[in-house]
Amino acid sequence: MTTIDDPRVDTDAAAGVARAGSGGEQGRRSPRVTPRVLLRGLLFLLALAGLYIAWLLGSHRFEAYILPGPGPVWDSFTSMWSRGVWTEQVGSTLGHMFLAYGITIVIGLPLGILIGRFWVVEDLSRALLIFLQTVPTVVLIALALIFVGTSATGVVSVTVASCLAYFTLNVIQGTKSIDGDLVEMARTYGASELTIMRTIILPSVVPFFLAGGRITLGVAWQVTLFGEYLMGTPGVGFQINAAIKLLDTASVYAWGLSIVALTIGFEYGVFRPVEAFLTRHMRRRG
Numbered sequence: 001m002t003t004i005d006d007p008r009v010d011t012d013a014a015a016g017v018a019r020a021g022s023g024g025e026q027g028r029r030s031p032r033v034t035p036r037v038l039l040r041g042l043l044f045l046l047a048l049a050g051l052y053i054a055w056l057l058g059s060h061r062f063e064a065y066i067l068p069g070p071g072p073v074w075d076s077f078t079s080m081w082s083r084g085v086w087t088e089q090v091g092s093t094l095g096h097m098f099l100a101y102g103i104t105i106v107i108g109l110p111l112g113i114l115i116g117r118f119w120v121v122e123d124l125s126r127a128l129l130i131f132l133q134t135v136p137t138v139v140l141i142a143l144a145l146i147f148v149g150t151s152a153t154g155v156v157s158v159t160v161a162s163c164l165a166y167f168t169l170n171v172i173q174g175t176k177s178i179d180g181d182l183v184e185m186a187r188t189y190g191a192s193e194l195t196i197m198r199t200i201i202l203p204s205v206v207p208f209f210l211a212g213g214r215i216t217l218g219v220a221w222q223v224t225l226f227g228e229y230l231m232g233t234p235g236v237g238f239q240i241n242a243a244i245k246l247l248d249t250a251s252v253y254a255w256g257l258s259i260v261a262l263t264i265g266f267e268y269g270v271f272r273p274v275e276a277f278l279t280r281h282m283r284r285r286g
Contacts, residue, residue, distance in 0.1 A: 073250050075250070085239070092152075092228075092233075092234045096224050096228070097159065100155075100220055100223075101163070103156070103160050104160050108164055108216075111125070112167070112168040113175050116171065116175025116176045122172075132164055135161075137158065137227075140157075140161050140162060141158050141226070141230050144158050150232045151233065154227065155224060155231060155235070158223060159220050159223045159224050162220075163219050163220050166212065166215050166216050167212040167216040168212075170215070171208055171209060174207065174208025183201075186200060210278065217263075217271070221259065228241075229241045243255070
């Protein structure tokens with residue numbers, strides 16, 4: 001449909017169109033601490049306590065080289081912390097992971113929007129997305145070893161290649177879910193493509209962006225550690241490999257629990273606040 005370039009028409013008409021499809025989102029209030037939230041928090045703590053008790057009981061049943069108790073694992077952690085090994089190796093892993101995560105978002109967001117809006121781009125990129133979806137991570141690691149060797153570049157490259165399809169497909173799904181009539185109506189009222197992108201497309205993609213970001217973060221953790229483990233690149237994965245060779249099971253558990261704690265901390269300390277901010281921002285715009 002041809003855009004009507006009428007100077008009397010407000011170029012921000014697409015904002016009104018986007019508000020029409022918001023379905024009363026503006027009237028929602030920010031979430032508050034309710035008894036249900038407190039109950040869920042209590043259940044989470046009870047689950048952690050149950051896991052700890054099971055671990056404690058299991059450590060008395062199995063040999064220490066199979067399942068060390070909380071005490072030896074804590075001693076291993078404090079030893080790594082006091083020597084500076086923990087902060088150094090975790091810093092390396094976080095650097096690899098967040099660099100790959102950022103590259104994935106920078107590439108995947110515009111690529112997903114383009115693929116979702118234009119069938120030509122979708123056809124051109126289909127083979128690449130299928131390849132990235134199906135190729136095993138170990139094959140990507142082997143290719144990285146051939147081309148760049150055992151370096152941080154290899155770990156980051158493998159992580160980006162493994163995460164890109166997950167994130168991009170979520171953005172594609174969000175872009176395709178946009179009501180085409182809404183976009184055409186905005187064009188009819190003279191809205192520019194930039195205005196349509198800002199007021200209709202991006203707000204509609206945000207939920208899928210957040211869902212894809214959460215999935216991608218989990219994949220990035222796994223692939224980064226796997227890459228460090230196999231490629232011998234400094235980081236937590238390499239330290240786990242070394243601990244296994246030395247039969248230092250307590251250190252393996254200490255590194256593993258450290259990653260779990262960091263993941264939970266990032267989820268509740270960074271990702272969820274960002275998610276709440278973006279959601280509130282888009283509701284106000286809507």
